[in-house]
Amino acid sequence: MNKLYRKEPIWFAVLWIIIYVVGFSVADGISESIGMPKLITAMLGLVLSVILIGFIHREKLAEYYGLCSIKAKAADLAYFVPLAVISSVNLWCGLGADQPWITAMLSVVSMCFVALLEEMIFRGLLFKAMCRDNIRTAVIVSSLTFGFGHIVNLLLGASVFETMLQFVYASAIGFCYSAVFLVGGSIVPCIISHAIVNSFSVFACEPSNTWLIIIAAVQTLLSTAYGIWLLRRKGIIISTDKK
Secondary structure: OHHHHHHOHHHHHHHHHHHHHHHHHHHHHHHHHOOOOOHHHHHHHHHHHHHHHHHHHHOOOOOOOOOOOOOOOHHHHHHHHHHHHHHOHHHOOOEOOOOOHHHHHHHHHHHHHHHHHHHHHHHHHHHHHHHOOOHHHHHHHHHHHHHHHHHHHHHHOOOHHHHHHHHHHHHHHHHHHHHHHHHHOOOHHHHHHHHHHHHHHOOEOOOOHHHHHHHHHHHHHHHHHHHHHHHHHOOOOOOOOOO
8 A cells, every 4th residue: 555655546546536436335235235324334434434534644644634733824714614515415415314213323433534635535536636736626636536536436327417416516626625624734624624514414404406406506606606715815826836
């Protein structure tokens, strides 16, 4: 693993994307088949998280990948306000707890590991590897790849309509999180926001198609505008020049 990371950091990131997407899809299927939804998924999430974070700390890369405190000044922390709005999206249609507590608990644990791994893989490994050559390409590719990663939900029974909407707003949120990481130097706010979004989704009421469109539009517009504003406010210009 260390050899691949040193020689081909982008392919190292791609390998982790494949392991994560395929692993979680298979784990979800096994969990359902044994009648314990998310049990195997949560266990796999724990294992993958320990392996990845252990590797990062062993190689002394924690600060490089943003597992550190925010470097922005206190006056610049206004970007937490839009993050809070994005994080609350699954509360907009209300909550409905109509599942066994053990299922809900396993789902929340699984969703938190999803948030941690997706941020560390897409905003961490992939984004930082591509930033070595071109920041603009890194932002675009990591954001779109993050969006494409949600298409796997089609295999889990999600509708094409819902999945396509998710691809759009997930890509926008990916862009937003990339901006937060670039400006603050820490990936922790992204992990926390992502974990809150995922956890609330476990208890969220099923929205109508109209609400799905409204929510997707608000998230996409807010995340995109917020990311652009944040980069411009901090004087970070994304160009084709190496940074």
